Structures are given as C-alpha cells and as structure tokens.
Amino acid sequence: MQTLIQQVLNALQLGSVYALIALGYTMVYGIIRLINFAHGDIFMVSTYVAFFIGTALMSHALRLPGIVAFGLTMAAAMMVTALLAVLIERFAYKPLRQAPRVSAVITALGVGLFLENFTLATIGPDPRFLPRFFSVQTFTVGGVAFSNIQIIIIAVSAAVMLLLDTIVRRTMVGMAMRAVSWDKSTAPLMGVPVDSIISITFAIGASIAAVGGTLFGMVYTVDPYMGIRIGWWAFISAVVGGIGNIRGAMVGGYILGFVEIFTPVILPASTYRDFVAFSMLLLLLIFRPYGILGRPVAQKV
Amino acid sequence: MKRPSFSFLTPVLTPVRVAYASLPFSVRRWTMPILLVLFFVVALLSPSFINLYWQQVLIYVGINIILTASLNLVNGYMGEFSVGHAGFMAVGAYVASILTVWVFPRWGLEAYIAYLFPIALLVGGLAAGLTGLVIAFPSFRTRGDYLAIVTLAWNMIVKSVLENIDAIGGPRGFMGMQKLTSVAWVYVWVVFTIYLLRNLVYSNFGRGTLSIREDEIASSLVSVDTRKVKITVFVVAAFFAGIAGGLFAHIIQFINPRSFSILKSTDVLVMVYLGGISSLGGSILGATVYTVLLELLRPLQVWRWVVGPLLLVLLMIFRPRGIMGMQEWPFLIPREERAERVAALMERIRGRREAFAATAPVGGSSD
Amino acid sequence: MPILRIRGLTHYFGGLRAVHDFHLDLEPGELVGIIGPNGAGKTTVFNLITGVYRPTEGEIFFNGHNLVGKRPDQIVSLGIARTFQTIRLFKELTVLDNVRIAHFARTRYGVMSAMFRLPQYVREEAEIRERALELLDLMGLLEQANWVASSLPYGLQRRLEIARALATEPRLLLLDEPAAGMNPGEIADLMELIQWIRRRFDLTILLIEHQMRVVMGICERIKVLDFGETIAEGTPAEIQSNPRVIEAYLGEEAIA
Numbered sequence: 001m002q003t004l005i006q007q008v009l010n011a012l013q014l015g016s017v018y019a020l021i022a023l024g025y026t027m028v029y030g031i032i033r034l035i036n037f038a039h040g041d042i043f044m045v046s047t048y049v050a051f052f053i054g055t056a057l058m059s060h061a062l063r064l065p066g067i068v069a070f071g072l073t074m075a076a077a078m079m080v081t082a083l084l085a086v087l088i089e090r091f092a093y094k095p096l097r098q099a100p101r102v103s104a105v106i107t108a109l110g111v112g113l114f115l116e117n118f119t120l121a122t123i124g125p126d127p128r129f130l131p132r133f134f135s136v137q138t139f140t141v142g143g144v145a146f147s148n149i150q151i152i153i154i155a156v157s158a159a160v161m162l163l164l165d166t167i168v169r170r171t172m173v174g175m176a177m178r179a180v181s182w183d184k185s186t187a188p189l190m191g192v193p194v195d196s197i198i199s200i201t202f203a204i205g206a207s208i209a210a211v212g213g214t215l216f217g218m219v220y221t222v223d224p225y226m227g228i229r230i231g232w233w234a235f236i237s238a239v240v241g242g243i244g245n246i247r248g249a250m251v252g253g254y255i256l257g258f259v260e261i262f263t264p265v266i267l268p269a270s271t272y273r274d275f276v277a278f279s280m281l282l283l284l285l286i287f288r289p290y291g292i293l294g295r296p297v298a299q300k301v
Numbered sequence: 302m303k304r305p306s307f308s309f310l311t312p313v314l315t316p317v318r319v320a321y322a323s324l325p326f327s328v329r330r331w332t333m334p335i336l337l338v339l340f341f342v343v344a345l346l347s348p349s350f351i352n353l354y355w356q357q358v359l360i361y362v363g364i365n366i367i368l369t370a371s372l373n374l375v376n377g378y379m380g381e382f383s384v385g386h387a388g389f390m391a392v393g394a395y396v397a398s399i400l401t402v403w404v405f406p407r408w409g410l411e412a413y414i415a416y417l418f419p420i421a422l423l424v425g426g427l428a429a430g431l432t433g434l435v436i437a438f439p440s441f442r443t444r445g446d447y448l449a450i451v452t453l454a455w456n457m458i459v460k461s462v463l464e465n466i467d468a469i470g471g472p473r474g475f476m477g478m479q480k481l482t483s484v485a486w487v488y489v490w491v492v493f494t495i496y497l498l499r500n501l502v503y504s505n506f507g508r509g510t511l512s513i514r515e516d517e518i519a520s521s522l523v524s525v526d527t528r529k530v531k532i533t534v535f536v537v538a539a540f541f542a543g544i545a546g547g548l549f550a551h552i553i554q555f556i557n558p559r560s561f562s563i564l565k566s567t568d569v570l571v572m573v574y575l576g577g578i579s580s581l582g583g584s585i586l587g588a589t590v591y592t593v594l595l596e597l598l599r600p601l602q603v604w605r606w607v608v609g610p611l612l613l614v615l616l617m618i619f620r621p622r623g624i625m626g627m628q629e630w631p632f633l634i635p636r637e638e639r640a641e642r643v644a645a646l647m648e649r650i651r652g653r654r655e656a657f658a659a660t661a662p663v664g665g666s667s668d
Numbered sequence: 669m670p671i672l673r674i675r676g677l678t679h680y681f682g683g684l685r686a687v688h689d690f691h692l693d694l695e696p697g698e699l700v701g702i703i704g705p706n707g708a709g710k711t712t713v714f715n716l717i718t719g720v721y722r723p724t725e726g727e728i729f730f731n732g733h734n735l736v737g738k739r740p741d742q743i744v745s746l747g748i749a750r751t752f753q754t755i756r757l758f759k760e761l762t763v764l765d766n767v768r769i770a771h772f773a774r775t776r777y778g779v780m781s782a783m784f785r786l787p788q789y790v791r792e793e794a795e796i797r798e799r800a801l802e803l804l805d806l807m808g809l810l811e812q813a814n815w816v817a818s819s820l821p822y823g824l825q826r827r828l829e830i831a832r833a834l835a836t837e838p839r840l841l842l843l844d845e846p847a848a849g850m851n852p853g854e855i856a857d858l859m860e861l862i863q864w865i866r867r868r869f870d871l872t873i874l875l876i877e878h879q880m881r882v883v884m885g886i887c888e889r890i891k892v893l894d895f896g897e898t899i900a901e902g903t904p905a906e907i908q909s910n911p912r913v914i915e916a917y918l919g920e921e922a923i924a
C-alpha cells in the first residue's frame with residue numbers, strides 16, 4: 001500500500017511534466033493544425049537554458065536565496081524558450097502556412113533534429129545537472145516518503161495549468177485563440193490579429209514547456225537527446241487526451257505518467273514502457289483518433 | 302510527367318539527343334540493356350580498382366536508393382506521409398541476418414551461403430512486406446498527420462520489440478553476419494527495384510496511387526479501389542525497405558535496434574524530398590547526392606549531423622518538391638508511355654475519326 | 669423497372685437534417701433534374717447515392733443492387749458515375765491519365781503482372797490507352813491528351829470531368845451543377861453536349877443545376893428540394909408555375 005502511494009506520487013510528478021509539455025503540442029495543433037515535432041526539443045533547450053542560468057545564479061559570488069534563484073531561472077528559461085519558439089514559427093513554419101500540411105510537419109521534424117544536433121555539436125553529449133536550488137527534505141507521512149521537490153513539481157505544475165486554463169477560457173487572448181482555431185479566414189474580419197495570436201500561442205506553449213523543463217531538470221539529468229523521449233511521451237499524452245484539447249492534454253499527461261511508472265510493476269521490465277506507450281498510441285489512433293476528450297470532425301465533400 | 306531541364310547542359314545535350322534520336326529504333330532498343338550489362342561488369346570488377354572505403358560508399362548509395370525510391374512510392378506518389386520506413390528496414394535486416402547466421406548454417410548450408418544470400422534478402426523483404434499491412438489498415442481510416450503518427454509509432458514499436466527480445470541480442474544487437482553485400486549485388490538489387498517500381502508506377506496501380514494523392518474521394522468515385530491501392534503501395538514499399546535492410550545488415554555486419562530509429566527514417570525522408578517527390582530519377586539523385594555529401598562532410602564531425610535537418614527545412618521552404626519533383630528521366634519512362642509513342646497513337650485515332658466523323662459537339666465558345 | 673429507386677432517404681449531419689424522406693424512381697434513359705436553393709441538400713443526395721456518406725435512413729437500389737453500405741468504388745463499378753460541383757480533376761496529372769484512372773475497376777491484371785510486365789498487363793494497358801484516347805477524341809479533347817489537367821481552360825476542365833466519368837462506363841450519370849461558372853455561350857454548348865452523350869452512351873442522367881435555362885431546357889422531370897424536403901415534382905412547365913417553388917426561390921432572393 002505504501003509503495004503504491006509512493007508510486008502514485010512518482011507518477012504524478014512525471015505526469016505533471018508530460019502534461020506541461022503536452023499542452024504545447026496541443027495548443028499549436030489546435031491553432032494551426034500542425035504537429036510541432038520540434039516541441040520536445042524546445043523543451044530540451046529550455047532545460048539547458050535553466051542549467052546555464054541556474055548555475056550562474058547559484059554561484060557563490062551571488063549568494064541568492066534558493067527560492068529567488070529558482071524563480072529567476074524559471075522566468076529566464078521561459079522567456080528565452082518562448083523567444084526561440086516564436087523565431088522558429090516565424091522563420092520555419094510561417095512561410096509554409098499555405099503549403100500542403102505535410103511540408104510543415106516535415107519542417108517541424110527537421111527543426112527538432114536540428115536543435116538536437118546543434119546542441120550536441122555546441123555543448124556536447126555529456127549529461128548535466130541543474131544546481132540544487134533547495135536542500136532536499138524528505139517527509140514521511142504514514143510510512144509514505146516524499147520530498148519537498150516532489151511537492152514543488154506537482155504543485156507548480158498544477159498552478160500553471162490552472163492559470164493557462166483560465167487564460168484560454170476567460171481572457172481576450174484566449175478568446176482570440178479560440179477564434180483563430182475555429183476559422184482562420186474569418187477571424188481577421190472580426191479584428192483578431194491572426195499572426196500575433198499564433199506567435200502568442202507558440203510563446204505560451206514554449207514557456208509552459210520551460211516550466212516543465214526547469215522542474216524536470218531538478219530531478220533528472222539534461223542531455224541533447226532528452227527531448228526525443230520526453231517529447232514523444234508528451235506528444236502521446238496530447239493525442240491520448242485528444243489533440244487540440246487543452247484539458248485533454250493535462251489528463252493525457254497524467255495518464256502517461258502512470259503508464260510509465262506502472263509498466264515495470266505489471267510487465268517484467270521497464271524496457272517495455274515504450275512498447276506499451278506506442279502501442280497505446282497506435283490503437284487509439286486506429287479506434288478513437290480524436291482521443292479521450294476530443295470530438296470527431298467530419299470531412300466536407 | 303515532364304522531363305527535367307538542366308538548362309545549362311542544353312548546348313551539350315541537344316546535339317547528342319538529336320543524333321541519338323536519328324538512330325533507328327532497332328539500334329536504340331538495345332542501348333539500355335547494353336548499358337546495364339556494362340555497368341554490371343564494372344560493378345563486378347570494382348573491388349579491383351576502387352578502395353574499400355569507396356566501395357562501401359557505393360554500397361550505401363545503392364541501399365539508400367532502394368530505401369528512397371520505395372518511400373517515395375508512399376510519400377511522393379501517394380502523398381501520404383510515412384515516417385517509419387526504418388521500421389520495415391529493421392524487419393528485413395533482422396530476418397535476413399537470422400537466416401544467414403542461424404538458419405542456413407543449421408541446415409548444413411554454410412558453404413552455399415553466398416548463393417543463398419538473395420533468398421535471405423527476399424524472405425526478409427517478404428517479412429517486412431507483411432508488416433506493411435500494419436500501416437496499410439490504419440491508412441483506410443486516417444490520413445495526413447494522423448497516419449504520420451501511426452507510422453512513427455510503428456517505428457518505435459519495432460525498435461522497442463527488438464530491444465526486448467533477448468534471443469536476438471536485445472539492445473546489444475545482433476552480429477555474426479558475413480560480408481555478403483558487394484557492389485555488384487547492390488547494383489543488381491537497385492536495378493531490380495527501380496525496374497519493378499517503374500513498372501508499378503506506370504500501371505493502373507501507379508495512376509491510382511497518384512490519384513489518391515491528388516484527391517482521394519474523387520479517386521474512389523472514378524472506381525479506384527483505394528484500399529487495394531494502399532495495401533499494394535504500403536506492402537511493396539515495405540518489401541523493398543526490407544531488402545535494403547538485409548543488404549545493410551550484410552555490409553555493416555552488426556545491427557542493433559538503434560540502427561533503425563526515427564533518425565534513420567528521417568534520413569530517408571531527406572533523400573526523398575531532396576531528390577524530388579513522385580520521381581524515381583529524383584530518388585536516385587537524392588540518395589546519391591545526400592549519401593556522398595555526408596561522406597564528404599566527414600571532416601566536420603558532429604556538425605555534419607546539422608546539415609541534414611537544415612537541408613530538410615530549407616528544402617521545404619524553398620523547394621518543397623525537391624530537385625526533380627514530378628519529373629522523370631526519359632530512360633525511366635516505359636517506351637510505350639513516351640510522348641512520341643502516344644503521339645503516334647493519337648495520329649492513328651485521328652485518322653479513324655475522319656472516317657466516321659462522329660465526335661461530340663465541341664462548340665465554338667468552350668475555350 | 670426503374671434503374672434507380674430511392675425510398676425514404678434521410679441524412680443528418682450531427683443535428684442538421686440535410687435530406688429528409690427523399691424518394692426517386694428513375695426510368696432507364698430519363699433525364700431528371702434536381703433544383704433547390706443553396707444548402708437544400710442536393711449534393712448530399714448525390715453523396716448518398718455514390719456512397720460518400722452512409723444514409724441515416726432509407727434505401728437506394730440500383731439495377732436491383734442495394735447501394736447502402738457499399739464503398740464508392742463498388743458503386744461506381746456497378747455503373748454510376750458522377751461529376752462534382754467544384755471541379756475535382758486530378759489537377760497535376762495529364763488529361764490522358766485522368767481518363768485512364770477511371771478504368772481502374774475494369775482492369776484485370778494484378779500487381780505482379782504489372783511489376784513484371786506480363787503479357788496480360790501489356791495487352792490490357794494497350795487497350796486502356798487506346799480506349800482512353802478514343803474517348804478523348806469523341807469528347808473533343810484528343811489534342812489536349814498530354815496536357816496537365818489544370819492547364820485546360822475552365823470549359824474543357826468541365827468537359828474532361830464528364831469524359832472521366834464516362835470512362836467508367838456508367839449506365840447512370842450524376843451531374844452536379846455542370847454549368848456553374850459558365851457563360852451563356854458555354855452553357856448552350858453544354859446543353860447540346862449533355863443531350864449528345866445521353867444518346868451516344870445510352871445513359872440515364874440525374875442533373876443538379878441552378879441555371880434554370882439548363883434545367884427547363886433539357887430535363888423531362890424535375891424535383892425541387894428545400895431544406896432537405898421535396899417540395900415539388902413534375903414537368904418543367906408544372907414546376908415553373910408551382911407557387912411553393914416560386915416562394916422558395918423568392919425567399920432565397922430576398923435573403924441574398
């Protein structure tokens with residue numbers, strides 16, 4: 001029982017990160033129907049930004065309190081990553097908005113690989129660790145051990161998701177996003193600046209991934225190819241939840257978190273987890289392509 | 302399809318073309334077979350005058366031509382978007398390797414392994430072709446980016462399954478293959494592949510494939526059985542990817558699941574879109590240029606791997622159909638499909654029309 | 669015996685009832701028109717007949733075959749061909765290839781036969797090539813056989829779409845607004861063409877058209893749809909004087 005609760009906490013922690021990244025996939029898909037295969041690598045870049053800035057801020061010369069350094073690191077990672085995503089959108093995707101949709105998907109794939117290999121070439125393959133912003137404290141409640149880091153990850157993620165949900169549902173920006181998503185050709189007639197809204201969507205998606213990246217870096221190592229696996233799992237989360245659907249992405253993230261943690265419990269080895277996740281994706285795409293919360297769209301003839 | 306124009310070559314090519322066209326047909330019909338045999342002899346003798354390194358490069362060029370041309374069938378001719386070609390390659394590679402390393406020796410056929418190699422490749426190809434159905438069936442219901450994800454998931458699943466089968470080495474990989482792939486063998490398989498694919502492309506299946514790319518619903522409404530076409534295309538493409546995998550395994554002599562990751566699939570994508578969609582000539586060109594380019598860039602070390610992705614992005618933005626998109630070299634067009642033959646047929650029909658004079662009212666204002 | 673028999677055909681798109689309780693009997697050789705304001709459900713009827721959508725309710729029989737649940741290509745091979753409201757040619761393929769593709773269902777050779785160029789393939793391909801060119805000749809498109817379809821002028825694209833439909837050797841031809849986008853001269857040619865192919869290929873034709881001149885000029889019988897309902901049926905003369913039809917069309921004018 002205690003290990004079960006322990007595992008649930010682990011799954012929530014991992015699921016939070018997946019959900020945060022899945023949001024970026026789903027928002028971009030929702031607004032321009034593009035599977036942004038580069039998003040996992042944007043996440044990877046964000047962890048590197050967090051690594052460099054965090055390391056600088058935590059250097060002994062500055063003597064910043066951990067919580068301040070943590071906040072500043074996350075904010076900086078969010079800004080740099082958002083800028084990167086907006087630039088990618090502007091220079092790689094925007095020229096293809098009128099082109100066949102596969103062109104943009106291939107481009108996204110190319111951008112992702114570019115980010116990976118560019119990082120590899122400039123920074124190198126060695127895994128890195130983020131500095132410790134907080135000293136790890138472990139609590140034990142009823143035999144279940146958990147750390148303050150775990151609580152921070154789960155709580156910060158939940159807060160960010162709540163915030164995003166509110167933005168999309170209640171603000172003008174959110175409304176404009178939904179308008180563009182609904183119909184790109186009439187939105188400008190109603191005074192919605194389509195290009196800016198698309199840029200904002202990329203920026204928001206990337207900064208949420210950066211939140212995930214900073215949190216992730218507090219527990220795991222950082223390397224140039226990390227975006228592939230995490231990115232894929234987050235992407236599956238988005239599809240499981242129904243791509244284009246924001247709440248779906250959150251739900252999907254947690255589901256995938258559970259899949260990852262509980263696969264080794266049920267199957268002989270953790271090496272089966274990719275198999276389980278991708279088989280799930282395959283079956284879902286075949287039998288319910290619009291995911292758990294998505295709705296089927298009819299094709300007009 | 303148009304013939305590609307390399308306009309800067311025109312002053313040289315035109316006189317040659319004219320001179321060649323003036324030869325009688327009974328002479329011209331032997332050009333292709335003679336050239337093919339000639340090249341085969343050169344390929345056969347190549348080990349005596351090309352060093353090992355460049356032999357290897359040539360072999361990779363050949364393998365990549367097979368991969369590229371077969372993926373072009375799906376991504377170019379049919380306009381679907383498969384990202385999982387390496388998955389089929391893996392199936393072919395493992396099956397062929399298991400045959401040459403375990404099965405044939407166990408049957409006491411070790412001495413004949415060089416002769417049995419084509420059989421191992423064919424079986425590997427067939428196994429891969431069979432798994433092509435895994436993608437074909439979902440493609441009835443989904444297409445576009447969703448089908449892309451299906452193919453991708455397929456690639457990941459193959460890799461993951463291979464990693465979990467300990468008997469064939471799991472993540473450590475599989476080895477023990479002899480170096481059976483030679484320049485001559487690869488040459489034969491490339492010719493075979495291109496010939497068969499060309500015949501397919503210019504048949505009604507090929508036209509059906511193109512029509513699915515253009516407009517799937519209109520296609521089914523002019524009687525194209527789109528399911529049959531999709532099954533054909535996915536199975537055939539997977540078959541040749543399997544062949545390429547078998548050839549690959551028997552040159553590199555060591556395979557592991559990571560050799561067949563999405564990165565490999567992406568490499569093939571680059572070659573397809575570099576050479577040009579819906580063009581076998583383009584695939585030959587794309588595979589050759591890209592493979593040789595990467596070899597020449599070897600001194601750049603890790604930076605070399607930035608080139609492919611960058612190229613892909615630039616291609617999509619500036620030349621999304623590739624160098625020879627939708628164009629074909631004349632020698633890859635079956636004779637009866639070439640413009641002059643069709644023109645002759647048209648002439649005959651025109652002659653017959655005069656005899657009956659019974660065509661539809663054309664009207665003066667219709668254009 | 670009617671060649672096409674439709675009973676109680678109803679179709680919903682989500683909550684929208686696009687077609688309701690549609691009936692139709694087509695006798696062999698008839699030329700029947702369907703008219704109605706925009707969004708009346710005319711194209712949907714065609715999509716239901718040709719298997720693009722599966723009807724929510726109702727029966728469709730063609731020459732004794734139940735069409736409901738069949739795939740479009742199966743329905744086409746039974747002898748129903750159609751054109752589209754907005755032209756849907758295979759734009760980047762040649763005129764000849766557009767017509768040859770329509771021979772798909774009647775091709776006997778298999779994939780292996782094609783890949784290895786077996787005699788059956790060679791023979792059939794030669795036949796298809798010749799038949800396609802003959803049809804193009806008949807339709808006045810022979811000279812453009814090697815053109816890319818999208819490079820044809822608009823009127824010829826419409827004509828090619830009809831040629832492509834004819835290449836499937838239909839008994840019943842469904843034409844969805846063939847005169848859309850044509851000038852009066854082209855429309856006159858088109859009317860002549862429709863009557864000519866009907867005789868030449870011994871066809872039954874069902875025609876959707878907004879151009880009253882076309883419908884009234886060549887149809888023997890007309891059905892009028894409005895909001896999915898059949899509001900009138902009869903000869904051109906009867907339809908022209910039907911108050912409900914006038915109201916439906918006036919209503920549309922008033923909105924537009």
Ligand SMILES: Nc1ncnc2c1ncn2[C@@H]1O[C@H](COP(=O)(O)OP(=O)(O)OP(=O)(O)O)[C@@H](O)[C@H]1O
Binds near residue numbers: 705707710
């Ligand atoms: N795939 C679809 N999904 C949802 N609604 C549809 C679909 N196809 C058609 N409709 C709706 O069904 C109704 C009937 O459409 P249909 O295209 O049959 O009209 P129509 O009579 O052909 O009109 P028009 O003269 O404009 O061509 C319209 O309200 C249309 O918006």
Ligand SMILES: [Mg+2]
Binds near residue numbers: 710711712753
């Ligand atoms: Mg219509």
